[in-house]
Amino acid sequence: MVAGHGGERENAGVRTLAQSTVLAAAGALFGLVVNAVRPAGIAILRPWGGDGEGAAQCAVAAVEPARIEVAEAMHLFAAHEAVFGDVRDAADYATGHVADAVHLPCSAEAPDWLATVAKSSIVVVYGGDAADPDPVAHSLTTNGYRDVRVLSGGFRAWRDAGGSAASGPCEVCGD
DSSP: OHHHHHHHHHHHHHHHHHHHHHHHHHHHHHHHHHHHHSSSOOOSSSOEEEOSSSOEEEOOOOSOOEEEOHHHHHHHHHTTOEEEEEOSOHHHHHHOEETTOEEOOTTOOOOGGGGGSOTTSEEEEEOOSSOOOHHHHHHHHHTTOSEEEEETTHHHHHHHTTOOEEOSOOTTTTO
16 A cells, blocks of 8 residues: 555656646736737747846847848738828928828837837838838837838839929928
8 A cells, every 4th residue: 555655646646747737828818818919028038138237138130130122022902901191301301202001210110100000911012222221121010010121222123113203391200
């Protein structure tokens, strides 16, 4: 009978270990699901680098943002399947921009209008000769936008291909 009690204790230990493992896995899964549905999420899988002062800050991803060719961007524009953002300076934007494009500041800080754009939307950003859209694309991706693309050739390529364009200052930004 004594041997039987030892076996029961071993089974109880194995059961407790199995239950603990299942509970830990369920907790981790729950945490990942909650993080995925949070608007900004938590940077658990992004690289972090120290600033030398003991405080950590998010390191900018070295991966180049996705590119989109003008023909595909025009298709998305015609089908109203993408939001367009212009990262050029205010004067260039006012001279001409993709119709309905919103002027994004080159500081890579998204203006208030982005709060109304679903994180699942396709966002196409473009620049010009002196405006690099990559930092803005990285910022948008870091802020939870899942499909951010940079227009190859910028506004010049869009205009040269006969893309729909408008001129005038950005009404949302006031520039």
